[in-house]
Amino acid sequence: MVDHQPGENLKITVEKMNFFYGPVQALFEINMNIPEKKVTALIGPSGCGKSTFLRSLNRMNDIIDGTRLEGKVLIDEKDIYSPLSDVVELRKKVGMIFQKSNPFPKSIFDNIAYGPRIHSVKDKGKLMEIVESCLIKAALWDEVKDRLDQSAMGLSGGQQQRLCIARALAIEPEVVLMDEPASALDPKSTLKIEDLINELKREYTIIIVTHNMQQAARVSDYTAFFYEGHLIEFGATEQIFTNPNQKQTEDYITGRFG
Amino acid sequence: MLHYWQREIENLKKLILSLGAIVEEQIQRSLLAVERRDTPLAEEVISKDREVDSLEILIEEECLKILALYQPVAKELRFVVAVLKMNNDLERMGDLAANIAKRARYLAKKDKINLIEDFGNVGDKVQNMVKKALDALVNTDINLAKEVIAADDEVDKLTKHLLKRTINAIEKDPDRTKDYFSIRSISKNLERIADSATNIAEDVVYLCSGEIVRHTELGMEEQAEG
Numbered sequence: 273m274v275d276h277q278p279g280e281n282l283k284i285t286v287e288k289m290n291f292f293y294g295p296v297q298a299l300f301e302i303n304m305n306i307p308e309k310k311v312t313a314l315i316g317p318s319g320c321g322k323s324t325f326l327r328s329l330n331r332m333n334d335i336i337d338g339t340r341l342e343g344k345v346l347i348d349e350k351d352i353y354s355p356l357s358d359v360v361e362l363r364k365k366v367g368m369i370f371q372k373s374n375p376f377p378k379s380i381f382d383n384i385a386y387g388p389r390i391h392s393v394k395d396k397g398k399l400m401e402i403v404e405s406c407l408i409k410a411a412l413w414d415e416v417k418d419r420l421d422q423s424a425m426g427l428s429g430g431q432q433q434r435l436c437i438a439r440a441l442a443i444e445p446e447v448v449l450m451d452e453p454a455s456a457l458d459p460k461s462t463l464k465i466e467d468l469i470n471e472l473k474r475e476y477t478i479i480i481v482t483h484n485m486q487q488a489a490r491v492s493d494y495t496a497f498f499y500e501g502h503l504i505e506f507g508a509t510e511q512i513f514t515n516p517n518q519k520q521t522e523d524y525i526t527g528r529f530g
Numbered sequence: 531m532l533h534y535w536q537r538e539i540e541n542l543k544k545l546i547l548s549l550g551a552i553v554e555e556q557i558q559r560s561l562l563a564v565e566r567r568d569t570p571l572a573e574e575v576i577s578k579d580r581e582v583d584s585l586e587i588l589i590e591e592e593c594l595k596i597l598a599l600y601q602p603v604a605k606e607l608r609f610v611v612a613v614l615k616m617n618n619d620l621e622r623m624g625d626l627a628a629n630i631a632k633r634a635r636y637l638a639k640k641d642k643i644n645l646i647e648d649f650g651n652v653g654d655k656v657q658n659m660v661k662k663a664l665d666a667l668v669n670t671d672i673n674l675a676k677e678v679i680a681a682d683d684e685v686d687k688l689t690k691h692l693l694k695r696t697i698n699a700i701e702k703d704p705d706r707t708k709d710y711f712s713i714r715s716i717s718k719n720l721e722r723i724a725d726s727a728t729n730i731a732e733d734v735v736y737l738c739s740g741e742i743v744r745h746t747e748l749g750m751e752e753q754a755e756g
Contacts, residue, residue: 466533467534486601489598489599490534490535490600491534510599514594
């Protein structure tokens with residue numbers, strides 16, 4: 273297990289997790305402690321299980337037929353797979369950003385107000401407050417403040433991705449999962465997203481899947497290396513990238529395989 | 531606005547400058563200990579070298595972290611590499627200052643030696659080189675760095691001159707040969723501090739221009755031009 277810094281609280285604890293797609297086992301005996309208000313990066317070659325692992329943290333795998341999970345996933349010490357767990361509450365608490373930005377075909381304002389409206393925020397002034405603060409947090413406010421009523425589809429790819437981040441923040445999550453959030457963006461937009469991740473970790477626990485090892489190195493505090501469904505190594509990013517404990521990790525990050 | 535890794539580089543700059551400031555003070559106080567025959571001051575300098583050592587380790591770790599995590603390029607890469615090298619030199623200068631302090635402690639127990647006064651001149655020159663090398667780093671001032679490189683020859687000459695005088699003194703007063711060896715040791719340590727300051731200045735030239743001027747007789751050219 274990883275040595276966490278003093279003063280760090282654990283947000284998510286994964287115990288002996290096994291995951292199956294029908295008869296195929298995708299994750300094997302994963303144990304992992306994810307600290308609060310830090311960025312944890314999941315790296316590894318395609319098919320290593322990192323995205324499956326990410327999606328298990330807000331039960332996104334539930335919507336795939338024939339999947340099964342063994343073991344425990346505790347968020348704030350509560351088992352999210354217990355029969356008593358409320359999936360809607362869980363997904364409110366654990367937001368998600370996908371590889372490809374997916375704004376609703378609505379105005380910029382409505383994209384962000386959508387979640388709060390569902391959660392019964394009706395007051396126009398209150399909604400405006402939420403929209404503004406989320407756009408500021410997502411570093412998009414200055415670029416869109418004069419055209420909130422225009423369609424979100426008119427934004428650039430990088431802006432759309434930041435809009436999706438703002439939309440996720442509008443329902444006040446505590447954990448934000450990001451699945452390759454910058455892989456479809458140019459270097460400048462990628463940099464904006466990375467700067468943003470660095471800002472957001474003050475308030476949120478962030479878990480990011482990335483194929484870009486340099487990105488993992490740049491943005492994360494902790495890095496987990498997955499290979500063929502196993503968690504090979506999990507440690508402080510600085511240690512993983514300067515002196516990994518496992519040869520497989522070393523081989524992967526120095527580009528010998530994967 | 532600074533990007534997140536630029537903040538790390540700014541922090542690295544602060545660390546190397548604080549190491550520079552401590553080392554500068556160590557050199558100054560070690561020479562003061564020689565001049566005033568001040569044993570407690572010499573002891574302070576000797577024990578403070580541990581602080582220099584631990585800061586050196588911290589800076590090296592920071593450099594490695596920045597290289598591994600952020601893969602800096604262009605000027606940022608040159609900066610981190612230059613810091614990695616000058617970190618070494620500053621730590622070495624700290625050791626040399628501690629050596630001088632040890633000689634000061636020894637000489638304080640002996641009768642005064644007149645040659646000590648001659649350190650004043652070369653000591654001032656060396657301290658000036660160190661100060662200028664660090665200023666050149668702060669301001670990325672290539673011209674100031676070249677002045678430091680040029681000044682090294684002068685220190686070498688003064689050191690040679692002092693060696694001659696030390697040999698003469700030993701011939702006249704062989705009973706105090708051991709004490710004169712301490713004098714020689716101090717002047718040799720000072721010369722080495724100047725060499726390290728020159729290395730730092732060369733690293734600053736590299737930082738500013740991307741050009742490696744070591745072993746290129748830049749100092750001589752500069753003097754010829756001047």
